[in-house]
Amino acid sequence: MLNVKECEHTLEMCTDETSAIPCTGEVHPRPPQIAIRGLTKIYPMADGDVVALDSIDLSIDKGDIYGIIGMSGAGKSTLIRCLNRLDTPTAGQVLVDGQDVLTMPAPQLRAMRRRMAMIFQQFNLLSQKTVARNVRYPLEIAGVPRKQADEKVRQLLAVVGLSDKAKAYPGQLSGGQKQRVAIARALASDPTMLLCDEATSALDPMTTQSILELLQQINRELGITVVLITHEMAVIRQICNKVAILDGGQLAEQGSVDDVFLHTKSQAGRRLFGILPEETEPQPSAPALRIVFDGQAAGQPVISRVSRETGVDVNILSANIRPLNGKAYGQMLIARPEAEAERTVLMEQLRRYGLTVEEVLPNGL
């Protein structure tokens, strides 16, 4: 096994897949598709500077659905707008496919923007053009021949389920339909990345759901990397594989959604997840068993099954279980069976289902 120093030393070589030294764990096999390094944005104000972003470091890999979450004013909108240089940061680097976005000349920037499409909270469609003309816009500016462009528009409208609205104007569509047009338009330039700036925040829950499913489908079927910013935890939970939490312009924490959700470290994270301090460590008034669900098993059916299989009655004292990507996370407190034998058989059976079980004693005992 390599020690830490050696591993750091060989890090550059690890990008080579044929490298003789096996590298596992946190090391990326390839450089990230989007690398944000020390990104800082300061707005000079009359009464002192406002730091919107404070040396942010993030790596977004190809195929990720990367969620950036934070309260309003956390700087997430500024962050995503720096990725395609709609906003210019004060300091730092944004590397897209290894190229520095902030120093590239205008023609190269335009070419990069075609690979990195964007959708917006307010949709930003051309109100005086039909749905089909809106979707055709990126093809028009790229000089794609008319016939070829029209065929592509037809396919894209089919992908987003709006083939019958080609001749409609945005003013005649619902919010969800408008965002679908915006997504079709974003896909027209065959991008490899899609930025979503609060793309579902102006939509009702049902519509949000369908748009998120569409984004997931795009990510899965077209392999497009999705970067989305949101203030809603539900959005992160439903489709993201990685998450970064922004708080007051600083990166509070980042990692895989499973990790950050299970082991929330930052105050900002706890606030966003809605975990109150007393909820994280429930204290029973009598001896109890704590069962931790970490995505290995489903929720309720396991408990009743274990109860049936062991013949031990289970008395649930409290439960705080959340679904995440179709799995159950959280913990449950059940009353500790009085008899030693019942206790042992119950704990063994629960562990057999992949659950972590521990005894908890009330304070002072």
Next chain:
Amino acid sequence: MAFDKLWPLLLQGAADTVYMTLWASLFSYALGLPLGVLLVVTRRGHILPAPTFNTVLGWAINFLRSIPFIILLAMLFPITRAVMGRAIGTRAIIFPLIVSAFPYIARMVEGSLDEIDHGVLEAAQSMGSTNWQIIRKVLLPEAVPSLINGAAISVTTILAYTAMASAAGGGGLGALAITKGYQQQNMEILYASSLALVLLVQLITVSGTRFTKWFDHRKK
């Protein structure tokens, strides 16, 4: 005055007025439209920020706009003669009309383009558009209803200015009302030509409103 004598005068006057208004409007837009675009896009935070240029241009336009037309007309006599061949007459007056109207139209266009939501421009930028593509394919097309509405107002203003053509020996309904009507105390001509002017203005305003609605797809 008999109707058969009044009628040809009115027709000739209307024809001259339309002639002056049309050409003056056309050339004023040829100058005012690009200037209006420049006034908007060179603002701080817009697609082609150039704050110093914007300030200078704005100042120059305000300067031209603040000179009353009747004075401009007199001031421009030498230049008008050089450009149009002669300083007076129906055709010659088109030149001072253009000089007077294009700064006004530039401001009018600026107001129309200002209404366009900045988010739409950002979306166009995020798709990799050049500035020229944004102006031609987003900024101007999105502003079409408002531009038409503004055009109706601008053309009406130019039409009102043509009434001062009599001061430079020009024709038109305005000159008819003043020279043959007011100065010769012929009330029939005065009122008839004024009424004709009112009808022309109504025609422009009503068709302006119609076209604005026709071209607006925002709420349909």
